[in-house]
């Protein structure tokens with residue numbers, strides 16, 4: 001084996017990225033560590049800790065060959081030549097910058113551990129998404145006190161999307177590596193480039209300075225979320241004017257300067273990254289006194305919250321201004337299809353609002369029910385969970401579609417309609433079903449950004 005790679009943090013990013021590196025670079029020994037022993041055990045088992053299409057095969061192909069999982073962080077650091085850090089960087093919930101700034105406690109703890117256990121020079125790679133200039137802070141921690149070991153810090157943000165992580169890792173639009181323009185910085189960048197070059201063409205591997213790399217990740221997420229908020233803002237206007245947001249999206253998406261992706265109107269975006277990274281950007285802008293820039297980006301998050309709230313208001317208004325005591329089947333709890341991840345899922349806010357209105361909920365999802373149970377643990381007695389969508393819909397007054405799972409398109413909606421209370425309502429928060437057909441079946445259908453199809 002030529003070199004040892006360590007990854008600290010075995011989550012949605014650390015697990016899949018390291019599995020892909022291990023598979024593509026059989027000459028490297030790849031070791032993934034985490035403080036969470038259950039998570040590590042799951043990575044070594046047949047029940048991986050996260051659901052991601054294609055992940056199981058990739059892990060299986062190299063597990064215990066050149067891919068290893070453990071909780072022995074100290075030994076991992078000692079043995080490693082290159083250390084990726086992909087610990088979580090959630091939004092701070094306390095003190096200065098609460099609700100906005102990144103909580104860097106896990107990150108800093110990791111930096112101190114790396115310093116403590118390193119006996120030889122290392123390349124340290126920021127994989128987590130971090131505020132601009134965090135690498136600089138990390139360098140200061142690593143090089144504080146007695147300087148016996150040299151650390152070269154690189155930024156290598158991850159652009160994979162959950163649900164398509166394996167595809168994205170196998171064939172990324174680009175890999176971004178930021179490093180210093182010193183001799184040792186250039187050598188470290190070249191070393192990281194050579195790992196990715198095992199399967200990614202050199203033109204797709206961009207190298208830049210550390211700060212540009214850090215900011216590019218925040219900027220990419222801000223731009224993606226902004227497109228969703230932009231089309232969602234127009235969906236509200238479409239509902240008032242009888243324009244159809246799908247038609248508008250198609251018309252503008254055919255403009256090659258705009259492009260068709262990320263233009264689906266919906267109940268809103270979710271996931272652990274968009275909101276957190278935009279708020280992080282907003283906080284940074286405010287820190288540097290750029291109030292107008294901060295306000296501009298903050299509006300992307302506010303528009304998303306508005307869209308979630310508007311969805312609930314629409315439900316209540318169309319169900320005769322009350323949902324109290326009514327059974328509502330929530331179809332999907334994951335923040336998007338093909339993942340079990342529910343972090344910041346719009347379903348959370350929507351369900352909580354409906355529970356406040358005293359609705360009685362039944363949540364169904366093919367992969368996210370364990371997380372949903374945890375997210376709504378404080379709502380016992382007001383919500384139940386059922387993997388089977390047919391059972392979930394039985395006796396319900398309404399269905400609220402929260403996730404665009406492809407299996408929902410294949411359901412027998414006649415059978416579902418027959419089992420529901422009448423009048424039966426369907427609120428499609430993802431615009432993913434055949435509305436005309438549902439209407440013909442008897443449903444009162446409420447899409448996003450389009451005229452409702454109502455029998456009432």
Ligand SMILES: NC(=O)c1ccc[n+]([C@@H]2O[C@H](COP(=O)([O-])OP(=O)(O)OC[C@H]3O[C@@H](n4cnc5c(N)ncnc54)[C@H](O)[C@@H]3O)[C@@H](O)[C@H]2O)c1
Pocket residue numbers: 008009010011012013014033034035036039073086087088089106109110127128129130158159160161162272273
């Ligand atoms: N999830 C995504 O789609 C995605 C995509 C791109 C970038 N990112 C970024 O990558 C980073 C990780 O995200 P994630 O979704 O993988 O998070 P995650 O919460 O799934 O995983 C993070 C892991 O780090 C572990 N950890 C925390 N502190 C540790 C420590 N001191 N030592 C060892 N392990 C520790 C946690 O136990 C956890 O298992 C975040 O900065 C995120 O913004 C995430």
